[in-house]
Amino acid sequence: MTATIIFDFDGTVAVGNGPVLAYARFVAEVIGPGYLDAVAEVLQRHDLGAGRYRDGYDVVGSLARDRGVEEGVLNSAYALSRDILGKEEAAVEPAPGLITLLDSLDPSIHLELATNAPNSGVLELLDRWGIREKFSRLHFSVGKPSGLEPILRDALSRGPVLSIGDIYEFDLAPAAALGADTAFLGANATDRLPGEAAPTSTMRAHDLATLVPSIQTWATAALAQRPN
Template identity: 45%
Template structure:
């Protein structure tokens, strides 16, 4: 595409919804709990941690962070956490780790991709993500795909590169990881979700990505017109 606006999109919690991948992660942790001091209660403890997070009773950045913290407290090692995560990602987009799209996502991205460069930037490894994109019906609407980004720091060069070409809007559900690096570089931001983050000052905000479809369309169109003027 010619120089113009770019929309940088997060994957988990933004484009891909549902607890399927997280449940696969917990199941993989349970397979490894026999080598820890967890006493076989890892699944129960992780589910309780997710419930507390969903109720707003903890300050974890997301449900994965709640599971990770809980597992570490019960003797699961960092190595086993990494292996369990990779095992769950291998199942992404299958019936063992299904994902669902926000309502109307495929049509929205297909339209958006005609007026902006659409970029996927995720900390998730490539394994499983491509299959999940196909299951979500959005594989043809993403002009670039960046895996294992290493957010927050690893997002900065992606944002900086596209800011050299034109305006950038970063879209995600975790301010610290998905949006703060973009905001520091002067990009616009769109925060998905209802959790309060005192330091967050997003350009756009919506309870769900679906709530942001029209504002994102308007942003892209306005900057596309400006770039053409």
């Protein structure tokens, strides 16, 4: 039996709005004045838990579509922003608590990265942060939510699974449906509109650092299920 923890990348392993703002700047080359100010305003509200965008990329794309921008333009702008991921124009940093968590987990726990993003810049960042070797498998352009299901099924065939992410319908809903545990991060995990029910998750917090003890407890319990 092998316990597995599956991490999302953007907003989970890597945090910071640098890539999102880079994406917005490339879109702004088509839209023109006013768009970047609107993105900055809505993004600030989103980070505080106001509104119901999936993440910063959803903010940028939604505001652009409202202004008539076509999907092809958005796809090109997104690809350009990923090409500079981690550089000064699209800076990110490892989530607070991430390095501590990865260093504390038993080496027998299988760690995987599963993201809808391409691998552009990601491998370099993981190397720079000294954590690439922590992950047994790296999955890119997954096509969540449905694309996460085969990854989950494979992991569940080997033992308990915890899926960690900041977009419930992409990162966690497929895991919960298959019987895996879930850790929900970010503003949407903790800040709700009046009368709005929170999605069910095994654990939740605004940031990864807050969840480190809970994830460590989950890992200890998962290891205890191994046959002697």
